[in-house]
Amino acid sequence: MSVHTTYYSSPIGLIEITGNEDGIASLYFVDKKADNTTKIHASLKECIYQLDEYFKGIRKEFGLKLNPKGTDFQKKVWNELHTVPFGKTKSYLEISKQIGDRNATRAVGSANGSNPISILIPCHRVIGSSGKLIGYGGGLWRKEWLLNHENSSTFGKQTDLFK
Secondary structure, rough: OOOOEEEEEEEEEEEEEEOOOEEEEEEEOOOOOOOOOOOOOOOHHHHHHHHHHHHOOOOOOOOOOOOOOHHHHHHHHHHHHHHOOOOOOOHHHHHHOOOOOOOOHHHHHHHHHHOOOOOOOOOOEOOOOOOOOOOOOHHHHHHHHHHHHOOOOOOOOOOOOOO
């Protein structure tokens, strides 16, 4: 089955999305478009729509079919990332305990760093045990932006500009 590519211009940079009817395969921040494709394949339209809602402060959860490629261990970690509530964080140690191996902190960090579907699989919500931001493929400044965006007191609240 063909894999389709589209792009979304977010407030923190261009995002390349790949996938097909089997689900979203990847979501990465990129510097530029790989091609001049303007038509969005039907299998990716809902992803664009939901990302747009997220960045506008309307959506807190994604309802998309995901199809990441990875090892069984990576998929186990990525599934666990979905348990980190919107606007909250967990440490790599907490995630390793949740998957049943408190000694797997480094392996959890590696799996987190290999997440091919950023934002939708919320790897940005995982931080160091000290509370510091550690590692993010899109850059720590994006991780900080995403966490601040989710913690915004106005998230999901419509404001009236003309009061």
